Amino acid sequence: MADPHDARLPIAVLVSGSGSNLQAIIDASSDPLYAAEIAVVISDRPDVFALRRAGDAGIPTAVVDWRSATDRASFSAAVCDVADAHGAGLLVLAGFMRILAPNAIARFPNRIVNTHPALLPAFPGAHAVPEAIAHGVKITGVTIHFVDEEVDHGPIILQVPVAVEDGDDEVTLQKRIQAVEHEVYPVVIDAFARGRLRVDGRSVTWKEML
Ligand code: GRF
Numbered sequence: 001m002a003d004p005h006d007a008r009l010p011i012a013v014l015v016s017g018s019g020s021n022l023q024a025i026i027d028a029s030s031d032p033l034y035a036a037e038i039a040v041v042i043s044d045r046p047d048v049f050a051l052r053r054a055g056d057a058g059i060p061t062a063v064v065d066w067r068s069a070t071d072r073a074s075f076s077a078a079v080c081d082v083a084d085a086h087g088a089g090l091l092v093l094a095g096f097m098r099i100l101a102p103n104a105i106a107r108f109p110n111r112i113v114n115t116h117p118a119l120l121p122a123f124p125g126a127h128a129v130p131e132a133i134a135h136g137v138k139i140t141g142v143t144i145h146f147v148d149e150e151v152d153h154g155p156i157i158l159q160v161p162v163a164v165e166d167g168d169d170e171v172t173l174q175k176r177i178q179a180v181e182h183e184v185y186p187v188v189i190d191a192f193a194r195g196r197l198r199v200d201g202r203s204v205t206w207k208e209m210l
Contacts, residue, residue: 162177
């Protein structure tokens with residue numbers, strides 16, 4: 001974050017729960033040098049703490065209720081419509097528990113990012129932390145990646161290892177993993193907003209800023 005950024009990239013942050021990653025992005029974007037600004041927070045359900053965090057920060061919110069959607073494609077289209085209405089140039093999945101349909105990927109190609117609590121391709125899916133413990137791995141971590149049509153599969157932007165300690169349980173390990181996410185996810189979003197991420201097939205390279 002070297003230069004002042006007067007044209008900040010509007011982003012939509014998609015949530016389903018506590019929103020600790022959302023909070024990290026809110027905190028980072030309070031710096032005027034940050035290159036992205038949260039235009040809207042979209043939840044797939046009402047009454048989640050993430051919506052309260054957004055409201056407290058004065059950020060517009062929207063609920064696209066998963067339960068009233070007829071299918072995944074129409075739900076995904078509705079999410080994209082809200083993001084478009086707020087001018088979002090990037091969708092940031094932050095604990096969003098729904099799989100977006102291919103129509104969303106087509107509307108935001110290489111413009112949807114996700115943070116996953118494991119070193120992909122190990123332990124994809126919703127239970128990455130307990131599965132890593134059950135498997136007995138010594139190293140797990142954080143993967144931030146672009147979203148494609150397959151679950152937890154798109155081009156990898158950044159990976160950070162986290163050691164599994166003796167006696168770790170799901171709660172203790174998740175806490176250390178999330179601490180890393182809170183540090184690096186805002187950095188990746190800032191890099192995207194500055195046009196630093198170049199995608200070539202599955203390969204993502206970071207351009208240096210002069
Ligand atoms: C994060 O740890 C992320 O890896 C996973 O869901 C969790 C969301 O946590 N996809 P929060 O809602 O940001 O607190």
